[in-house]
Amino acid sequence: MSDFFKDIPKIKFEGPDSDSDFAFRHYNPDEMVMGKSLRDHLCFAAAYWHSFAWPGGDPFGGQTFERPWFGDTMALARLKADVAFEMFQILDVPYYCFHDADVRPEGADFAENTRNLREIVDYFEEKQAATGVKLLWGTANLFSNRRFMSGAATNPDPDVFAFSAATVKTCMDATKQLGGANYVLWGGREGYETLLNTDLAKERAHAGRFLHMVVEYKHKIGFDGPILIEPKPQEPMKHQYDYDVATVYGFLKEFGLENEVKMNVEQGHAILAGHSFEHELALARSLGIFGSIDMNRNDYQSGWDTDQFPNNVPEMTLAYYEVLRAGGFTTGGTNFDAKLRRQSLDPEDLVLAHVGGMDACAAGLKAAAAMLADGKLESARDARYAGWDTPEAKAMLDSDLDSIAARVESEGINPQPKSGRQERLENLVNRYL
Ligand code: XLS
Ligand code: NI
Ligand code: NI
DSSP, X not given: OOSSSTTOOOOEEOOTTOOOSSEESXXXXXXXXXXXXXXXXXXXXXXXXXXXXXXXXXXXXXXXXXXXXXXXXXXHHHHHHHHHHHHHHHHTOSEEEEEHHHHSOXXXXXXHHHHHHHHHHHHHHHHXXXXXXXXXXXXXXXXXXXXXXXXXXXXXXXXXXXXXXXXXXXXXXXXXXXXXXXXXXXXXXOEESOGGGOOHHHHHHHHHHHHHHHHHHHHHHTOOSOEEEXXXXXXXSSEESSOSHHHHHHHHHHTXXXXXXXXXXXXXXXXXXXXXXXHHHHHHHHTTOEEEEEEOBOOTTTOXXXXXXXXOHHHHHHHHHHHHHTTSOSSOOEEEOOOOOTTOOSHHHHHHHHHHHHHHHHHHHHHHHHHHHHOHHHHHHHHHTGGGGSHHHHHHTTSOHHHHHHHHHHHTXXXXXXXXXXXXXXXXXXXXX
16 A cells, blocks of 8 residues: 555545535445446546646646656556555546556667556556456557657658557557457547648548558457547647547548447547537437547636546536437446646545546436436427428438429428427426436
């Protein structure tokens, strides 16, 4: 045991009337909702990078956090793992997620990176066995090191493509070894700063080929979880190729990968793309490519990826409503891709941020489940489209402009506008909160 979290107790469900800060009010992991426990509905995961690797910097200042595991040795990487798994147990989160660079010191070259990663993955394997915590997904950090400044798979330098492909291979091996449920690719620096020096067609073609290789390798090693792409419109690059769910779907279609790859949808990235979280989730669901979520909260004024812990229950209700309509998570889960504010220095801040996030998610999911079970919202939606259930309406979709025009004339079709009843539906939603 490290002494980082010292006197912080294991967080238990105490119900809405508890006056302890260190308790869940809404997240009772064993509570059954629609035939499934909240633990299995929400599949919470903690993100290694924000909680254990991020030093608290911003564009105007560097490190604010002082953590005993900061540094570049394997011994410190093990200490970091000890503390991370302690937090997973304090919170009783069933899963975690990591990038290679979060968990191992940076080596002098690819071979040393790989050795360091393997050593820590063996250590994770022991820790997973001892605690029962599982890996939701693994991924490669192809954006922090300066070699990736012009992209990874889309880099103009083929050596960077090679280094990136080799690194992804090692991260997929690590994810497989740890029994990870998914493998994630977030675009990192796949995008551009200026079109003046960018061959957009070549870069996209290379990204498509890279993704094919990832899918081929997944089948070769028998990794059975899905490959997930995480869309984001900008940041770090001015323009990111994986802009949003719709853009990524077009990309997958272009390269024939729409049946191989699913989406990891992040709240903050949806907002940056000018969408709501529920829009991105609904689209992924309707395209059959919904996979997992990165849960956080973006500041609505700043225009940056602020990665705050979520606390807005009405928003989460609408998001989990889409998750439930998609049938819930299969391999996916709720990963807290969220970080503390840089003034939140104390170990308890890290724990309480997750406690609040988990509680807000649970409250949102329960409201969403009640809304779905009640069926009022869905029957209102169905009623709005009921005209399409008639045989004439269905037949029209198989006819042509000529015959439709003839029918409109002969039957004297003259549409009468009907209310969309938005406020009534908004009032209805608020009744479940
Ligand atoms: C960054 C992304 C990143 C991915 C994993 O904006 O959210 O954290 O989730 O590479
Ligand atoms: Ni993310
Ligand atoms: Ni993000």
